[in-house]
Amino acid sequence: MSGPNEQLLKAGCEELAGRDGALAEAYAVVGIPVWRSTSASYETLARTVAYQLISTRAADAIWGRVQAYLGPDISPTSVLACDQDGLRACGMSRPKVAHMRSIAIAVESDALCFDRLRNSSTDVARDDLLAVKGIGPWTAELFLMNALGQVDAFPVGDVGVMEAYRQLSNLDRRHDAKAFMRLAEAWRPYRGVAAHLLWGWLNAQRRARSNPTLDRS
Numbered sequence: 001m002s003g004p005n006e007q008l009l010k011a012g013c014e015e016l017a018g019r020d021g022a023l024a025e026a027y028a029v030v031g032i033p034v035w036r037s038t039s040a041s042y043e044t045l046a047r048t049v050a051y052q053l054i055s056t057r058a059a060d061a062i063w064g065r066v067q068a069y070l071g072p073d074i075s076p077t078s079v080l081a082c083d084q085d086g087l088r089a090c091g092m093s094r095p096k097v098a099h100m101r102s103i104a105i106a107v108e109s110d111a112l113c114f115d116r117l118r119n120s121s122t123d124v125a126r127d128d129l130l131a132v133k134g135i136g137p138w139t140a141e142l143f144l145m146n147a148l149g150q151v152d153a154f155p156v157g158d159v160g161v162m163e164a165y166r167q168l169s170n171l172d173r174r175h176d177a178k179a180f181m182r183l184a185e186a187w188r189p190y191r192g193v194a195a196h197l198l199w200g201w202l203n204a205q206r207r208a209r210s211n212p213t214l215d216r217s
Contacts, residue, residue, distance in 0.1 A: 003035035003036075003037040003146075003149045004035060004149050004151050004193075006032060008151065009032050009033070009035065009151075009193060009196075010032050012151060012190035012193035013027050013031075013032055013033075013190075013193060013197065014027075015190060016187055016190055016193060016194050016197065019186060019187070020186070020187070020194075021169075022165055022168035022169045023168075023187075023194055023197055023198075025168050025201075026164070026168060026197040026198055026200065026201035027197055029200075029201050029204050030197055030200035030201050030204060033193070033196035033197055033199070033200040034196075034200070035146075035149070035196060036145070036146045036196065036199075037146060037147075037149070038146045038147050039147060040114045040117065040118060040143075040147040040148060041114065041147070042074070042075055042076050042079075042103065042104065042107050043074040043075070044143065044146075044147050045103050045135065045139065045143060046066075046074055046079065046100050046103065046104075047063055047074075048139045048142055048143065049096050049099045049100055049103070049134060049139060050062055050063050050066065050092060050096060050100075051063070052096070052136075052138065052139070058091075061091070062090055062091035062092060065089075065090035065091060066087065066090045066092065069082070069086055069087065069089075069090050070082060075104075076103075076104035076105070076107045076108045077104075077108070079100050079101060079104045080101060080104050080105070080108070084097050084101075087100070098134065099133070099134025099135075100134070102132065102133040102134040103132055103133075103134050103135060106132040106133075111131075111132065112128060112129070112132050116128070117129070117148060118148060122144060122150050122152065122153065125144060125148065125150075126140055126141075126144060126153075129143060129144070137156040137157075138155055138156050138157055138158065141153045141154055141155050141156055142155055145192045145195070150192060151189065151190055151191075151192045151193055152188055152189040152190060152191050152192055153191070153192045154181075154184055154191035154192060154194075154195060155195055156177065156181065157177035157180075158195065159174075160198070160199055160202055161180075161195050161198045161199065162174045162175060162177075162180050163202065164198035164199065164201050164202040165180070165183075165198055167202075167205070168198075168201065
């Protein structure tokens with residue numbers, strides 16, 4: 001697992017707080033956020049595919065069934081060898097099963113090499129990921145951010161990030177994905193840090209609502 005060190009995260013948070021009032025408010029609540037580190041592996045990419053475009057609760061249930069079906073080793077070999085209907089019975093859609101398989105083929109053929117990604121620049125690593133069928137911008141950016149520790153990677157169109165910013169900015173509506181990406185340009189080279197601040201703030205609000213005693217002064 002890879003993530004930026006606390007000194008870099010602190011520098012990023014302070015820089016962002018000085019540029020954007022909404023992020024300053026998030027930083028005041030969250031402090032230095034915990035980085036969402038994952039392994040640079042096939043399983044990380046497969047899991048990200050499973051979580052696309054559905055709620056976290058539904059994705060957790062589906063991924064749990066996938067793990068039970070494939071066993072502890074979710075690898076290109078296990079995915080390519082299994083019955084596709086079995087994966088679909090776990091709750092994976094037909095396109096998501098196809099994406100898991102195409103990514104598995106890319107890893108097995110060395111078209112996608114995790115060691116090469118670790119040693120590449122952010123732009124080169126992004127291009128290598130996006131060249132694989134089944135890896136879109138959101139999946140690629142999450143992998144760059146969480147598996148490779150890139151602090152300027154940014155989860156394109158992430159609803160949680162956009163909703164947190166809407167609430168912090170007291171807006172009636174969320175920005176659409178394109179407008180939000182334009183807004184996030186002002187957060188370079190710490191866009192990934194901004195995403196973690198916004199996720200952290202949103203989670204803190206959810207915890208406070210579920211346990212009001214946490215919100216007492």
